[in-house]
Amino acid sequence: MRKIKFLLLPFFILAITSFQHCSTEPELPISKNFEWKTVSPEEINLDSNKINTGLKVAEQQGYINSVLIIKDKKIVAEKYFNGYSKNSSQIVRSVSKSFLSAAYGIAVEKSILNVDDKIMKYLSNYKSYIIDNRYNDITILNLLQMKGGINNDRNVYFNAFQSKNWIKTIFELGLKYTPGTKFSYSTLGAHLLSAVLTNATGVSSKEFVEENLISPMGISLEKWEKDPQGIYFGGNNMYFTSRNMAAFGLLYMNNGMLNGKQIINKGWVKRSIKYNTGNLGDWGVLKNIGYGLFWWVGKINNLNVFTAIGHGGQFIMCVPSLNMIIVTTAESYIYWEEADKQETKIMDIMSKYFLTAEK
Numbered sequence: 001m002r003k004i005k006f007l008l009l010p011f012f013i014l015a016i017t018s019f020q021h022c023s024t025e026p027e028l029p030i031s032k033n034f035e036w037k038t039v040s041p042e043e044i045n046l047d048s049n050k051i052n053t054g055l056k057v058a059e060q061q062g063y064i065n066s067v068l069i070i071k072d073k074k075i076v077a078e079k080y081f082n083g084y085s086k087n088s089s090q091i092v093r094s095v096s097k098s099f100l101s102a103a104y105g106i107a108v109e110k111s112i113l114n115v116d117d118k119i120m121k122y123l124s125n126y127k128s129y130i131i132d133n134r135y136n137d138i139t140i141l142n143l144l145q146m147k148g149g150i151n152n153d154r155n156v157y158f159n160a161f162q163s164k165n166w167i168k169t170i171f172e173l174g175l176k177y178t179p180g181t182k183f184s185y186s187t188l189g190a191h192l193l194s195a196v197l198t199n200a201t202g203v204s205s206k207e208f209v210e211e212n213l214i215s216p217m218g219i220s221l222e223k224w225e226k227d228p229q230g231i232y233f234g235g236n237n238m239y240f241t242s243r244n245m246a247a248f249g250l251l252y253m254n255n256g257m258l259n260g261k262q263i264i265n266k267g268w269v270k271r272s273i274k275y276n277t278g279n280l281g282d283w284g285v286l287k288n289i290g291y292g293l294f295w296w297v298g299k300i301n302n303l304n305v306f307t308a309i310g311h312g313g314q315f316i317m318c319v320p321s322l323n324m325i326i327v328t329t330a331e332s333y334i335y336w337e338e339a340d341k342q343e344t345k346i347m348d349i350m351s352k353y354f355l356t357a358e359k
Helices: 002-008 014-018 048-061 095-109 124-129 133-137 140-144 153-161 166-173 187-201 205-217 242-253 266-272 336-354
Strands: 064-071 074-080 238-240 287-291 296-300 303-310 314-319 324-330
Touching: 048 064, 048 074, 048 336, 064 242, 064 336, 074 242, 095 140, 095 187, 095 205, 095 238, 095 242, 095 266, 095 303, 095 314, 124 166, 140 187, 153 166, 153 187, 166 187, 187 205, 205 242, 238 242, 242 303, 242 314, 242 324, 296 336, 314 336, 324 336
Parallel strands: none
Antiparallel strands: 064 074, 064 324, 287 296, 296 303, 303 314, 314 324
């Protein structure tokens, strides 16, 4: 369904021209590791033959770099391909948005800001660049729900992210819709939220995320790209290991608690993974698609799921009824149609093999 392809896939062709691509990402020193217990599928009543078949199918695709399956908070399957390993830090593309959402939940809990705040409260130094007064009406919540009114990524992504000043260019573009009225997937809006967080906290987005989210989780953010003004790329280009992505999924599956600590407010987690925006149609095996706060929601095999999705097949797929998390990473330096094929195929593998593995 072309409409849903368009909504789900932020247009990251820029990655091909802006970032040097190697066959594998560098294996960076891992400073912290959330502790995982590993068990066999049979130990928790899963069919190892079905899981192993799914892993073989994944390997045969050629573009999938890792598959990690968590069941009952334990690793039941973990495979790496194309020279990657559990220590490989990979670019996660738009999965970064879900991490940024978590940071906002923490900032709200600390009373640093409120989701109903207008973004211009924190970006007043850019007021002179606004050509559409409706920017003054955009709230933080509008952007988290992809209802900021900004034209979708495919139409305006390059305008901002190939410019010398991304935020200035975003304000010079004008709005496509009235804020709060229509879903329109926007990485530009996510980048505005990174700037808002920076100005509201007085530290960089990366510093705030590391101190309040990453460190308490016991994981590492190995790298995060910045814009020309030094603002971290809201909505894209964080680097994590697959295991650390899984720990983030577990944090949300566990209502914001990890390592015996309530890292994110339970209410924020629930608000983030519910249908704030619904009726977005179907996309491959993912049905009844909706959107929370920088999280996708829907159904696979009639099971409720919530998932972070990054261009090309970076997934943190959470399935509460199975107490299962599936993490995948994949080649992401690719064009739109190829990314769509990879993502739908990866979800198809999840649907056929991993989500049906219970005995």
